[in-house]
Structures are given as structure tokens and as C-alpha cells.
Amino acid sequence: MVLNQLCDLKKERQPLALQDMPEPRPADNEILIKVSACSVCHTELDEIEGRTPPPLLPVILGHQVVGRVVDNGKQAKQYRVGDRVGVAWIHSACGQCDFCRTGLENLCGEFRATGRDAHGGYAQYMTVPEGFAYDMPSVFSDAQAAPLLCAGAIGYRSLRLTGLQNGQKLGLTGFGASAHLVLKMVKHRFPDCGIYVFARSAEEREFSRELGAVWAGDTIDEPPQKLHCIIDTTPAWKPVVEGLKMLSPGGRLVINAIRKEEFDKDDLLKLDYPQHLWMEKEIKSVANVARRDVAEFLELAARIPLIPEVQKFAIEDANMALLELKERKIRGAKVLMID
Ligand SMILES: [Zn+2]
Ligand SMILES: [Zn+2]
DSSP, X not given: OEEOSOOOXXXXXXXXXXXXXXXXXXXXXXXXXXXXXXXOOHHHHHHHTTSSOOSSSSEXXXXXXXXXXXXXXXXXXXXXXXXXXXXXXXXXXXXXXXXXXXXXXXXXXXXXXXXXXXXXXXXXXXXXXXXXXXXXXTTSOHHHHGGGGTHHHHHHHHHHHHTOOTTOEEEEESOXXXXXXXXXXXXXXXXXXXXXXXOSSHHHHHHHHHTTOSEEEOTTOOOSSOEEEEEEOOSSSHHHHHHHHTEEEEEEEEEOOSOOOSTTGGXXXXXXXXXIITTTOEEEEOOSOOHHHHHHHHHHHHHTTOOOOEEEEEGGGHHHHHHHHHTTOOSSEEEEEOO
């Protein structure tokens, strides 16, 4: 399923086209993967609508990929044909800069993203440098493993950046694929933390309560207590402003979004310094993922085990999955299945 041109999803209902592309060949340090499952991410909407546009078109989207190695480049030795591997948002980085050398390759100036700067997993085959593939724990089926690679891994990084300690109160504003995995992760790692969920849709609130949220309300509802930290996974600004108000002194709000949309940017003008920022409150964003996040998260997910709720689509129905995501018809993670 190929993106040939950027478009507005409110007008264009078929952003991707089913078409043949030449089978990719692995470069010397790459592996060739036969894809079996690829999860759908909100970032794909940002790419299609031009908020984080692919530098070259046409491009194959998709950065939560599970498949099997079918060929090795001349110097690729890490995997054998038949091994099951995963590919995440980070497709490569320079390996030389200060960021890369200190495990912060997510911040590298030459960071390349899977399914944006290189072809991704909405396809039968893809290539990736061998050092940027991951062993997939056997407790997960292909469909269950796919959403762990972005929603889960970036959720793990967001949680790391909140600095949450056991016993504290965590807010989640927005309750899609990433947030529901964070909730499950927190319940395992920090069993004494209360989780407070803000979501616009009653379905999402209900879902969060089923999974163990102690409280769930609308974006603007006030929880019974102030929160130590909040992770925002929405594309909007209002939840940021509202979230800051709900933090306790010294609290931190972590924005887990690659881009924000423009429609409610005016809400930022409601930012009131004493109410929203004073008392040493912080805002921080999450950028990409480092390999360490993906690898550590997969290990943790297998130990829990953290089995994501998935909704499967045939690869031909990628457009439908994307539109449902755009329209926030969400219950767990959407996964494209590829034969
Ligand atoms: Zn993603
Ligand atoms: Zn670098």
C-alpha cells in the first residue's frame, strides 16, 4: 500500500494505493524481511497530511513491523534466514555523533525513520540495517507483537521521561494504542501508582476503567487529586493546557506526539502562568525511540506478559484502518495482516 501524494484525509478517503513495487534488495549491512504484520500508527496520519512529510514519494509507510528474515546482505551476520524479527520507528542513525555514542540515537541529526525516510512495512517485503532489528519474544503472535514496536516502545520511553515513582499518581490524557499499553506497564512495574485517564470518548474511558484506571473523565474534568505526572498522547493542545492545571507542584507533563495539529492551537492562549506553569511544573516532549527503549520494552512486555488488544485488517484495507484512526474509532491497536 503506497503513498503517492500527500493529502487531506477529510477530503481524500483513499490516501494509499495498492500497487506493485520492485522487491527490495538488502544492502551489505541489511536484512531482507518478509513482512507478516504491521501495526497502524497515528504518525502515519501526520505523514499523509504533511505534518511530518516523507522526503521522497512514493513511499511505503509503516514502522511497527514483524516478519521473518529471508535474505542477508553480504556483511549481515546477526540473523539467520527464518528468524522472526521486528522493526521499529528508528531505521538508522549515524552511529558516530555524541547522541549516538551515548544511547540517544533518537536525537541524532541523521536519524532516519522507518516508513518515512525509508520504505516501511505496509508491504510484503522490506529491508533494514541488521543492527536496527529486534528479536521478537515468542509469547507474542505476529499481530500482538507489532503494536509493541511503536505504541509500546514509545510509551516506555515516555514513562521513563516522566520519572514516575511507585506510589505516585500518573495521568494519561488520550487513551489510544500507546496509553493502554502504558497503563498495563505501570500496573506491573509500579503497582501502587493510581492511574487517571482523560479521554473524550466514553468508550475509551470505559475501556480504561476495565483495564484498571482508578478514575476516568473527559479532557476537562478535574480528577479528585492532583497528579505527579501526565503523559499526553493526543494530537491536540487543549489536553496540554488542561493537563498542566491538574499537575501537583513540581509535576511534569510529557508530550508523546511527533506533531500537534493546528485546529485548537488557540487554546494555548488560555495558558495562565500561576495556574498552569508556576510551582516548578515542567513540559517535556518525547522524540522517536532509541534502540534501548525498544529492546528493554520488549523484554518487559514478554515478562509481564503484556498482550496488546488488537484489531486485525487485511493489508488491502489499510485506508479503512487509517480513517478509523483519524476518526478516533479506537479499541486497542490496529494491525495490518500480510500474506
Ligand atoms: Zn508510531
Ligand atoms: Zn548520530
